[in-house]
Amino acid sequence: MSTNTTAEVILAGTDSQSLEFDSGCSSLLECLEQHKIDVPYQCREGYCGACRAKLVEGDVSYNQEPLAFVRSGEVLLCCSKPNGKVKIEL
Numbered sequence: 001m002s003t004n005t006t007a008e009v010i011l012a013g014t015d016s017q018s019l020e021f022d023s024g025c026s027s028l029l030e031c032l033e034q035h036k037i038d039v040p041y042q043c044r045e046g047y048c049g050a051c052r053a054k055l056v057e058g059d060v061s062y063n064q065e066p067l068a069f070v071r072s073g074e075v076l077l078c079c080s081k082p083n084g085k086v087k088i089e090l
Contacts, residue, residue, distance in 0.1 A: 058086030
């Protein structure tokens with residue numbers, strides 16, 4: 001994702017809330033926190049994998065190789081950024 005772009009992040013669910021991922025955010029987790037979305041995570045306490053979410057559509061890039069195993073259709077919010085529009089299920 002280039003430094004001058006934003007991306008749409010859609011939260012799958014009953015209301016399908018949409019928000020904008022700004023290139024200033026370091027990760028999807030940070031973006032969700034800035035938009036006051038409550039997301040379970042323990043990354044900052046040393047446990048990797050707690051921020052795992054379902055990637056319904058779209059594609060992400062990882063800032064660094066995740067420490068936890070990531071299955072197809074999953075995303076770790078703490079270390080990823082969207083490559084364009086994405087839809088995730090928390």
